[in-house]
Amino acid sequence: MIIDLRSDTVTKPTKGMLEAMWSAQVGDDVFGEDPTVNALEQKLADMFGMEAGLFCPSGTMTNQIAIKLHTGPQKEVICHKYSHIYLYEAGGIMANAHASVKLLEGVYGKITAQDVADNISADDVHACETTLVSLENTMNKGGGSIYTLDEVKPIKTLCEKHGIKLHLDGARLFNALVASGESAKDWGAQFDTISICLSKGLGCPIGSVLLGSKADIKRARKIRKSFGGGMRQAGYLAAAAIYALDHHVDRLAEDHDRAKAMGLMLEKHPLVSEVFPVVTNIVIARLQDISPEVFLSKLADKGIKSVKFGKDQVRFVTHLDFNDEMLELFGERVKEI
Numbered sequence: 001m002i003i004d005l006r007s008d009t010v011t012k013p014t015k016g017m018l019e020a021m022w023s024a025q026v027g028d029d030v031f032g033e034d035p036t037v038n039a040l041e042q043k044l045a046d047m048f049g050m051e052a053g054l055f056c057p058s059g060t061m062t063n064q065i066a067i068k069l070h071t072g073p074q075k076e077v078i079c080h081k082y083s084h085i086y087l088y089e090a091g092g093i094m095a096n097a098h099a100s101v102k103l104l105e106g107v108y109g110k111i112t113a114q115d116v117a118d119n120i121s122a123d124d125v126h127a128c129e130t131t132l133v134s135l136e137n138t139m140n141k142g143g144g145s146i147y148t149l150d151e152v153k154p155i156k157t158l159c160e161k162h163g164i165k166l167h168l169d170g171a172r173l174f175n176a177l178v179a180s181g182e183s184a185k186d187w188g189a190q191f192d193t194i195s196i197c198l199s200k201g202l203g204c205p206i207g208s209v210l211l212g213s214k215a216d217i218k219r220a221r222k223i224r225k226s227f228g229g230g231m232r233q234a235g236y237l238a239a240a241a242i243y244a245l246d247h248h249v250d251r252l253a254e255d256h257d258r259a260k261a262m263g264l265m266l267e268k269h270p271l272v273s274e275v276f277p278v279v280t281n282i283v284i285a286r287l288q289d290i291s292p293e294v295f296l297s298k299l300a301d302k303g304i305k306s307v308k309f310g311k312d313q314v315r316f317v318t319h320l321d322f323n324d325e326m327l328e329l330f331g332e333r334v335k336e337i
């Protein structure tokens with residue numbers, strides 16, 4: 001049996017999800033006429049107490065639209081140096097928004113209000129004015145670490161004081177909410193825009209939603225069109241997302257439990273020097289006496305797929321298609337390396 005732990009994006013739609021997709025009511029969404037897309041956008045906006053939503057093909061697109069909304073040439077976004085928007089979106093900050101980026105250090109991929117305060121660039125002739133701060137929750141490169149509301153609120157207050165917008169890359173925000181027990185509405189109240197992915201822990205084949213004010217989402221719709229992201233009968237995909245929101249949120253706790261168990265197994269391994277604290281569904285292990293490449297090929301020989309995540313690190317991600325039987329097999333096979 002192949003156990004694929006490269007990402008939570010590797011899942012296939014469940015039977016229930018496929019049935020929901022099959023029976024979706026659809027229309028042309030570029031004309032705003034797809035009832036299922038409209039229902040999904042409204043459902044997520046209501047959940048987070050935000051005004052409007054925009055369904056997009058990917059989390060990269062929702063993040064990039066938000067960055068373009070809130071920055072521009074000679075403007076700057078502040079984010080952690082390990083942020084997805086900086087590391088893994090193909091230079092989109094520069095290519096799409098023509099903006100600059102200021103990268104901050106921080107433990108497990110997180111930044112504090114003090115870090116932000118110390119790094120705001122004023123509207124000075126020499127500087128790129130800071131117009132956006134972007135946080136990531138859960139933090140992928142931080143090992144699925146999470147922010148608490150108490151950490152975010154002072155950042156929000158600071159941004160408001162300086163007229164800076166606050167964006168959340170919430171690709172795995174539901175993982176964070178399930179782990180912390182905090183409410184979606186409380187999180188919605190902190191941000192100008194939030195990107196939420198349906199194609200990760202929630203198990204959809206495709207899709208992300210950008211949440212924000214009516215005015216921002218109206219502009220975002222036009223930016224999406226210019227990115228080539230206007231979709232037609234996208235309701236088949238939105239139906240999967242609605243199904244996932246109704247059926248796949250609470251079960252994320254199972255993924256977290258399995259990830260914690262994996263973390264404990266890896267901690268005991270002689271080739272592992274450190275496992276990042278496991279809070280959600282991501283497990284990052286630092287290796288010793290072996291390179292990630294050799295470790296990964298030994299894992300692959302045993303039918304386990306994982307990815308390199310830094311010069312001496314590998315990452316495992318639990319998901320909807322990973323069960324207790326696979327967890328047990330994972331433990332047995334890893335021990336044999």
Ligand SMILES: Cc1ncc(COP(=O)(O)O)c(C=O)c1O
Nearest residue numbers: 058059060061084136140169171
């Ligand atoms: C934290 C984070 N943000 C954004 C994205 C982008 O999502 P997509 O792959 O849908 O473009 C990812 C993808 O893995 C991610 O992990």
